[in-house]
Amino acid sequence: MKILTANRLIDGEAVWYAGDHWAEMIDTATVAADKADEERLEVIGKAAHDRNLVVDVAMVDIELVGGAIVPIRLRERIRASGPTNRNDLGKQARPKISQAA
Numbered sequence: 001m002k003i004l005t006a007n008r009l010i011d012g013e014a015v016w017y018a019g020d021h022w023a024e025m026i027d028t029a030t031v032a033a034d035k036a037d038e039e040r041l042e043v044i045g046k047a048a049h050d051r052n053l054v055v056d057v058a059m060v061d062i063e064l065v066g067g068a069i070v071p072i073r074l075r076e077r078i079r080a081s082g083p084t085n086r087n088d089l090g091k092q093a094r095p096k097i098s099q100a101a
Contacts, residue, residue: 001062003029003069004041005079006054014079014091015054017044022054025091026069026080031062 003026004017015022016029023029032038038059045057061072071077074084082090 001064002032002038002041002059003062004032004045004057005029005060005076006045006048006057009052009055016080017041017048022048026071029062029069031064031069032059
């Protein structure tokens with residue numbers, strides 16, 4: 001399984017493609033379960049790159065742990081959460097926002 005990630009060009013924020021937009025949190029990322037899904041996400045990423053919305057577009061290997069998206073590589077886990085030695089920094093330190101809000 002893979003997800004599509006990039007950095008938003010306007011501010012450098014790590015983002016993940018989530019259906020119809022680029023989300024700042026990995027938990028809503030669209031998961032590609034097969035090669036056709038991966039190819040579709042790659043086309044979306046290239047189009048966003050070509051429109052100067054994002055840079056460093058990449059497909060990232062993930063696993064689902066208890067229904068949560070968890071990148072396999074440490075680098076991607078840090079991009080998704082924040083530094084491993086400071087839980088008070090990065091996205092892991094942001095207050096949780098209700099999905100309904």
